[in-house]
Amino acid sequence: MKLTGKNIIGNRLSQEGDTAFYGENPATGERLEPAFYEASPSEINEAIEKSNRAFQYYRNKTGNEKAAFLEAVAEEILALDSVLIARTMEESGLTEGRLTGERGRTVGQLKLFAQCLREGSWVDARIDTADPERKPAPRPDIRSMQKALGPVGIFGASNFPFAFSVAGGDTVSAWAAGCPVVFKAHPAHPGTCELVGLAIQRAAERTDMPEGVFSMVHGRRTDIGMAIVRHPFIRAIGFTGSFSGGKALFDEANRRTVPIPVYAEMGSSNPVFILPRILKERREKIAQELAASVSLGVGQFCTNPGLVFVGPSADENNFRLDLSKQFAAISAGVMLSAGILNNYQKGISRLESVNGVVTMATGSGEAVLKGQARVFHSTASVFLQKRELEEEIFGPSTLVITTDDKQQLLQAAEQLGGHLTATIHGTEEDLQEYEELVNILEQKVGRLLLNGYPTGVEVCHAMVHGGPYPATTDSRTSSVGTLAIHRFTRPVCYQNFPQRLLPPELKDNNPLNIWRLIDGERRNN
């Protein structure tokens, strides 16, 4: 399969511009063929216009029709087989095992949404029946359900070239909602993007989806992304990446004549709290597991535990020695791109220059072209004064914060801003003593874990991958799991409509057999 380097504009490939860039192998610094052509303003415009035309058809596709499309995308991705895995390995430095797993997750995600569409109850159908006899005024027949917002612009992440990229969670939830997608390809894995983009194009064609249900544009310049955000036909934005990137899109979207929602997931330090009794019981084990979680995939997860608060304990010194030993043994690993490695190294330097922060241990192996693990130590007194210690450093590092007493630990928890996750390690007794901690932390994050590690985000119905600002620009939702679909819908209400004109979800005889709220009662008949 030969890559073309072109933009995917609905059913056609297009190369109007002459600014090109290349993928790069982060393990070697080598440039990867072919050249990819940045989309021109007219290509972006054409993609969005097609997307808007497609919306008029796609929004009315049935759940089964949309499900068939998602399942076809899953099949076409699997059909790419080793061609896809090989290209993504070259572009991302990620291992075959990791990428095979991530592909499985991506395909599983497409299937979960397909299932959800075939079942159909996600539309939150509500029916309040008429009462012509009511006084003083008759009660009308009122019915409502969730409907698609319109074309969505999506920006993928570099750290999950499948699961948070072209056919990733944002795209699949937008499609499930009934929204066409204009995808901005990630310049760190343009070849992967093209392979998956063409797989989608084939899937759309063979399941009879309208042209424009998917388009993909290449570009490294920020104005290419901004042109998507500014276009009046675009109705929502999905983004996973840095705070500065997400915030810039959010601000631009709010400056539009018609502002639109931006779902930007922008990073998190995923604080972990280790309470005294469990530290005594499981000290070495926790050190080992934590080091593994921090260094998993060279630390390149948005759920990487970057802050570890240790409760007041006589064991904390030994815990730090354990952790240091563990970190010293972590081999440096290839990071996703030269840019990410550079940012990681800058983050490390920034943190080690802070007064009151010391390096406990550095990982093994050469740092050339690779990210070296690092574990820092500071105290809660320093942390409470220096808000910058809370900022995410994307990569295999973590900062251990020791506390003088329970009060100080709770105070540190209170001071936290928004994060994706928070984790508590504690025995039953610890959790009783620190009960307030749960109450504090559930106001700071989207997901709370007990005695586990935040890396590894389950794709399911109950998952919340989100959290208060600055973890995301919209805490009211999740970017992983079926909750994500609601980001791209709004309720529409029909008053006194005859049966013929109602969507099937709202007809009296419930042809789709979905769960509905009828006069306040949940029923599936």
Add this chain to the structure above:
Amino acid sequence: MKLTGKNIIGNRLSQEGDTAFYGENPATGERLEPAFYEASPSEINEAIEKSNRAFQYYRNKTGNEKAAFLEAVAEEILALDSVLIARTMEESGLTEGRLTGERGRTVGQLKLFAQCLREGSWVDARIDTADPERKPAPRPDIRSMQKALGPVGIFGASNFPFAFSVAGGDTVSAWAAGCPVVFKAHPAHPGTCELVGLAIQRAAERTDMPEGVFSMVHGRRTDIGMAIVRHPFIRAIGFTGSFSGGKALFDEANRRTVPIPVYAEMGSSNPVFILPRILKERREKIAQELAASVSLGVGQFCTNPGLVFVGPSADENNFRLDLSKQFAAISAGVMLSAGILNNYQKGISRLESVNGVVTMATGSGEAVLKGQARVFHSTASVFLQKRELEEEIFGPSTLVITTDDKQQLLQAAEQLGGHLTATIHGTEEDLQEYEELVNILEQKVGRLLLNGYPTGVEVCHAMVHGGPYPATTDSRTSSVGTLAIHRFTRPVCYQNFPQRLLPPELKDNNPLNIWRLIDGERRNN
């Protein structure tokens, strides 16, 4: 019951500032005693700090406890009896009948939310059970539900001094979600606000709610509202009023260090489409009903039909004559305030100065201190060129737009921005011929009506009182009905939590007997 003119800061009354203002009887222009004191910065701050402290308790109140509070508020409002109605009549110029009805709606709304809380399923509890045997990695136990956002700042509307004011839809949905409310009293009905505010204070006290679950500050200056929006403890804003007011709050909220959601309902022209066959059948009746809908409550409804598109028809001329006759017979009415009357008159002048727009008829009665009905006429060709014809004029006026052909009518529909409602009048045959119109309009509004009138918003589960920008700043929700509760929540997820630490909504044995999504299946056991 003597009014104090003071701010309600949690459990106490406060008057720190010395800038005072008075309510005014819009029917006479007379000033109404007593003086109301604008809140000082420290009063605003104290109210919000109390609100934030209250949140720590109130967020964990059970559904039954919150329901008891809402029901007590309803009782205390009813107990004010004629004292409340009399003061509100004086301040608003609204009739006793109208206000008694609105009070019933407000009390009904409190009870509907109480019901919803006692039933409990609104939290969208989701449970994905663990699978320790899963390969390659065990599946953790994941549970999630909706939790309250935090203290909410609410700005009421002048046109519904009960239903969209102190204890109105925004307040009750925030309380239902678990959020304390800091209410900015409307300067057009400060006495009404105090009466209802004190009723809430009593209800909170007798149902053991934490101090700060409700506070209310007075003020006419915009910086008082802005101080609420800017305060870091405030987590969301509810607003009903003008576009300029809502947009200013929205922009300020997005400029915060931590941006927060703003639910501003900002107005709508509620386009009505009258198709040819029904015009032939029901011409006079429609003219009569439409004139009644436009002039109901002196046109002071956000769902007032301000734009009427007439399909191509030989009857349109007679329809305009009918309408003119109807409008000429409408008596001028007292409007809510001198400011609103003034804006209405300016809107009328603005519209009559547009080339291509003509006045068809003016209502009867003196315009002094009163709003006089007005019906205008223009054509779709003019409408398609002049976007300003779409803007809401708040008051008893409407603009009839005649069309040359079906194509032009659809084009005008396509051009519309966001509105709260759209209405189609048509026979079965009309609706078949104009089927596309439903498809176009459901992309423009929150609620679509057939052969009815948009005034009169039913408070129920299926209602959507909302719509795309500029009708609101957030189309993904409703400000009326139980859907409104979701504006003030976000999902929180618990991974591997022991039963003891889970909220009752998520415990295995389902102690609240609510509907939940368990491994993707809807169950209430």
